[in-house]
Amino acid sequence: MPYRKLGRTGEKVSLIGLGGFHIGKQADEKESIEIIRTAIDNGVNFMDNCWDYNEGKSEVRMGKALQDGYRNKVFLMTKIDGRDRKTAAKQIDESLRRLKTDRIDLMQIHEVIRLSDVEKSFAPAGGLEALLAAKQAGKIRYIGFTGHKSPSIHLKMLETAAKHEFVFDAVQMPLNVMDAHYDSFEKNVLPVALKHNIGILGMKSMGSPYILESNTASPVECLHYAMSLPTSVVITGCDSLVILKQALKAAREFRPFTEQQVAALLSRTTEAALKGKYERYKTSDYFDGTHHHPEWLGPAREKSVL
Template identity: 65%
Template sequence: MNRREFLDATLALMVAPSLASAATPSSAKTQTVPRRKLGRTGQEVSCIGLGGFHIGKQKDEAESLRLIRGALDGGITFLDNCWDYNDGQSEVRMGKALRDGYRAKAFLMTKIDGRDKQTAAKQIDESLKRLQTDHVDLLQLHEVIREDDPDRAFAKGGAMEALVEAQKAGKARFLGFTGHKSPAIHLKMLETAKQHGFRFDTVQMPLNVMDAHYDSFEKQVLPVLVREGIGVLGMKPMGDPFILDSKTVSAPECLRYSLSLPVSVVITGIDSQERLEQALSVARGFKPLSESQVKGLLAKTEKAAKDGAFEKYKTSHHFDGTVQNPQWLG
């Protein structure tokens, strides 16, 4: 797909403001976060999502709760999380924040690591307990980063059996998978699913100004997902945060680039009120970058991106939680 086709696909995902919001004063409309279609699910989610890892790192739990509720009050609906984030504290804190009616405002996603059915099922139930809910809106298999992960997941007695059973039991509305290591492994996961007669609702992967230059998910996986109508969850828009360390682009530029791709949501780490306001500001004022603006950002990052030095999730084990903790896999 070329840039024009990407732009057309992005525009197709964007949801027009409702008649009610269109009738409100312009000052009120600036407070809304645009929503996008989540693949073929029939759901709409905020174009910016709250990352689950960073939300569990505040020393004061009350600060985490304020940020989560502040995001929801500000118009962010998509909440990311994972069974293994901060020894479960990210889910525990999010569960507390979703009390008092906040659960109804959220499109709640979490992920599990188990590769066999028994381990995966146990983690699913633990996540639901921590999140204080009887179901998540989206359940994903986490860190599909090894060559054999697709085969293990779809094997008899594998993790996918647990995910499908959870969906049938009403514990999850939609199913997906995530990974940050290799576009080839993502493509293998999609092909393995197809061979088993299964279709994922969503796929999560890094999409940013440097990925476009090096072993690119944008170039290799994104066109497949767009063609098949699978919801695209972009993550690591700032390389968490190594891309910013390159001093080639700013945080708002990183967010705008990722949002200009045909993604349903860009999940970003929000660990402070300043980061929350930055994400809300970019989302509320977002307009897709022009082809010339995209070329300009890619030109600025090309040299720094060429060997993946600032995409450590691809080129090192820095982000590989299940490599550092293989017991999580079961």
């Protein structure tokens, strides 16, 4: 299993990370635990999760899987939705309990998909205060944020952090063969994050999984494209051992794409990518968990002035 450095943290993380959402989808909890432990036994040390995945089931299952000595073999990441300090602090503690651990390696502000998410996170008594307090208390080690909607919102988050003299340790974003053509995180956010030595977490390499429906790229090509970017880790959902083994094989056999290979793949995907048809997380609210469940964000409050 190849490993890369997670930005300014210096941590070594596996080239692929195990996506947490899919871990809560199996009918049999034992299958979920087997997928997690098989991934770890094969060198995957980056575990992705979130407070809201499958109503907490994903964290609960991962917590069980990380018993019996597995916890110390992984770099554990999860995310919270709370935008105010009180809600965020409560979700942090709930994640710790579900994951059966006293520390989370990377905690991220989840779904920064609106400008108001930026404002609330950095406002007095905002979510970032809870994360900083948890870090000081030893509950978390590093802080990051995620989002899938627009590069402009990611850039606003980074810009606002700089104004507050704060640097995120990691940032998670869609990085795939179609993002390169349409409202691109790769072109707009990646260079800024790298400039500040922020760890890059690539997600939605297959468009969850709509890119595959375009018949323009294979699953392995999608993974290898994301791996060929300066990503620290490419997070991929594995809802079965068969899919996990595909991801493991892709990581082990990975060789960075040449410029010619990249050009050929992007040429093949250009027409399908132009209107964002296969990147529904950018063009619709289908994937926006906090749109469907605004209560996850915490109590509504007046707009803050940065």
